[in-house]
Amino acid sequence: MKKIIKIICITGFVLAFGSCYYDKADVLYPTNAICDTAGTISYVVKIVPLFQQQCYGCHTGPNPSGNVLMGTYAADRAVAASGRLYGSISQMNGYSFMPKGGAKMSACQLATVRKWIDAGTPNN
Numbered sequence: 001m002k003k004i005i006k007i008i009c010i011t012g013f014v015l016a017f018g019s020c021y022y023d024k025a026d027v028l029y030p031t032n033a034i035c036d037t038a039g040t041i042s043y044v045v046k047i048v049p050l051f052q053q054q055c056y057g058c059h060t061g062p063n064p065s066g067n068v069l070m071g072t073y074a075a076d077r078a079v080a081a082s083g084r085l086y087g088s089i090s091q092m093n094g095y096s097f098m099p100k101g102g103a104k105m106s107a108c109q110l111a112t113v114r115k116w117i118d119a120g121t122p123n124n
């Protein structure tokens with residue numbers, strides 16, 4: 001009888017605490033690993049991979065969605081400078097919400113883009 005209680009206790013303990021590993025989004029979804037707003041935000045290192053993952057699929061090529069062309073520094077900077085880039089990804093009133101049909105960017109990803117824009121959209 002003691003043995004059974006012991007087994008139940010151990011099982012309960014494992015069920016209660018065993019599932020705590022790797023429930024961090026940054027670990028589960030490596031794309032979030034690019035999300036680190038410390039220091040200067042690099043266009044090449046931080047912004048391009050994010051846009052590649054969430055935007056370029058629809059906004060590059062000869063017929064970009066909504067006639068909004070992205071995918072080169074000049075194009076990305078122009079969309080950012082128009083205010084439409086941040087308006088759409090932060091899902092502000094009056095803008096089409098982006099990424100279209102997808103989940104809103106995380107707060108950290110939004111902060112990353114915001115910081116890059118505030119720094120003057122450098123090509124760094």
Ligand code: HEC
Nearest residue numbers: 054055058065066068084085088089094095096098099100
């Ligand atoms: C699945 C396709 C798709 C994806 C992915 C996508 N877009 Fe769009 N985007 C569109 C379409 C279509 C429009 C035209 C407006 C509409 O239909 O809502 C548009 C419009 C826009 C506009 C104009 C919005 C406005 O209100 O003026 C901007 C800026 C934009 N997208 C930026 C982005 C950014 C930045 C990303 C990545 C975070 C992104 N899009 C991801 C399809 C997409």
